[in-house]
Amino acid sequence: MQIKRNVLLNPGPATTTDSVKLAQVVTDICPREKEFGDLMEFCATEITKFVGDLKEYTTVMFGGSGTATVEAILSSVVPENGRILIIDNGAYGKRMCQITAIYKLDTVVFESSSIAPIDLNALEEVIKAEKGLTHLAMIHHETTTGLLNDITAVGKLCDTYGISFIVDSMSGFAAIPVNMKDMNIHYLAASSNKNIQGMAGIGFAICNKKALLSTASIPMRNLYLNLYAQYAYFEKTHQTRFTPPVQTFYALKQAIIETKEETVEKRYSRYGKSWETLLKGLEELGLEYLIDKEYHSKIITSIIEPKTEKYNFEEMHDYFFERGFTIYPGKVNDYDTFRISNIGQIDYTDMENFLKILKEYLVKIGYAKA
Ligand SMILES: Cc1ncc(COP(=O)(O)O)c(C=O)c1O
Numbered sequence: 001m002q003i004k005r006n007v008l009l010n011p012g013p014a015t016t017t018d019s020v021k022l023a024q025v026v027t028d029i030c031p032r033e034k035e036f037g038d039l040m041e042f043c044a045t046e047i048t049k050f051v052g053d054l055k056e057y058t059t060v061m062f063g064g065s066g067t068a069t070v071e072a073i074l075s076s077v078v079p080e081n082g083r084i085l086i087i088d089n090g091a092y093g094k095r096m097c098q099i100t101a102i103y104k105l106d107t108v109v110f111e112s113s114s115i116a117p118i119d120l121n122a123l124e125e126v127i128k129a130e131k132g133l134t135h136l137a138m139i140h141h142e143t144t145t146g147l148l149n150d151i152t153a154v155g156k157l158c159d160t161y162g163i164s165f166i167v168d169s170m171s172g173f174a175a176i177p178v179n180m181k182d183m184n185i186h187y188l189a190a191s192s193n194k195n196i197q198g199m200a201g202i203g204f205a206i207c208n209k210k211a212l213l214s215t216a217s218i219p220m221r222n223l224y225l226n227l228y229a230q231y232a233y234f235e236k237t238h239q240t241r242f243t244p245p246v247q248t249f250y251a252l253k254q255a256i257i258e259t260k261e262e263t264v265e266k267r268y269s270r271y272g273k274s275w276e277t278l279l280k281g282l283e284e285l286g287l288e289y290l291i292d293k294e295y296h297s298k299i300i301t302s303i304i305e306p307k308t309e310k311y312n313f314e315e316m317h318d319y320f321f322e323r324g325f326t327i328y329p330g331k332v333n334d335y336d337t338f339r340i341s342n343i344g345q346i347d348y349t350d351m352e353n354f355l356k357i358l359k360e361y362l363v364k365i366g367y368a369k370a
Pocket residue numbers: 011065066067068070092139141142143144168169170171191
């Protein structure tokens with residue numbers, strides 16, 4: 001079967017291989033069959049192995065987008081007398097604050113610049129001053145801007161002050177190497193449709209088992225998203241409590257196999273080569289980007305929009321879309337940007353083609369010379 005290839009330069013769902021797409025075409029199966037339980041078990045086990053040892057870590061999966069998993073963790077692990085500090089340095093940190101506000105969790109917000117590294121001394125002062133903190137939550141890679149947060153340093157602080165550490169690594173997992181034990185991470189959120197290069201629809205919470213088991217006595221704040229209940233039911237029955245996205249799981253299995261074949265390290269260097277190609281091209285075109293190379297994730301780049309009246313993001317989007325490329329709008333309040341991500345089954349040659357079209361478009365609107 002011939003499937004038209006689109007180059008998705010949005011930060012997920014990403015361009016996938018045909019083998020991942022086709023893995024979804026399977027014989028109908030009831031997800032309560034043992035065979036399907038084995039498939040879910042395979043996915044959970046292999047996902048855990050990317051970031052931790054099976055003896056100490058386990059993966060709990062939900063049908064839902066990445067936000068569902070972040071919400072599952074935040075709403076399930078903070079006890080009634082608990083207190084959580086959230087680092088907000090972009091749209092996804094803000095979303096965590098929105099979630100804890102809805103669940104009325106006692107929350108301290110540490111606001112930090114969306115384009116510069118977190119001030120660790122200031123953070124430590126807040127941790128010392130705010131009594132009774134039990135949890136700290138932050139984003140690994142802020143997809144808003146491309147800023148890579150130093151989770152290793154924050155993990156050390158959490159260790160020093162005996163705080164449970166929650167990391168949303170939605171756009172980092174399966175590309176940027178993570179070791180949960182070394183980084184002192186208790187809960188890590190990720191999803192099926194970004195760097196793992198599967199289809200959208202499954203979120204996973206990779207948990208330190210000891211920490212997860214200690215949440216069993218926390219009264220449930222919701223039904224579907226309760227982390228411990230989802231874990232305990234699967235342990236007991238080899239099934240999920242509610243209908244899982246069956247075909248998406250087959251695609252996820254294939255995506256995991258392909259990630260293991262490529263390895264996370266080599267995937268990150270493939271992404272890195274596309275990113276370097278992008279930056280070189282942008283510099284040649286005279287376009288600026290927001291985040292300093294030193295603090296950059298190499299995964300998504302926020303580009304300052306060309307300052308000319310003829311520029312229009314929607315028009316530019318359509319120009320690219322007609323040519324098989326999908327580009328993404330900006331999400332930072334103080335800057336006019338658009339974003340280009342380099343995740344998924346693409347490489348630097350796709351980026352070179354993107355840059356050719358970008359030049360064409362910029363010439364068309366009179367911003368660049370032919
Ligand atoms: C860091 C981060 N957290 C959470 C999300 C939300 O994921 P979803 O849109 O799948 O709910 C995203 C999506 O891009 C993200 O980049």
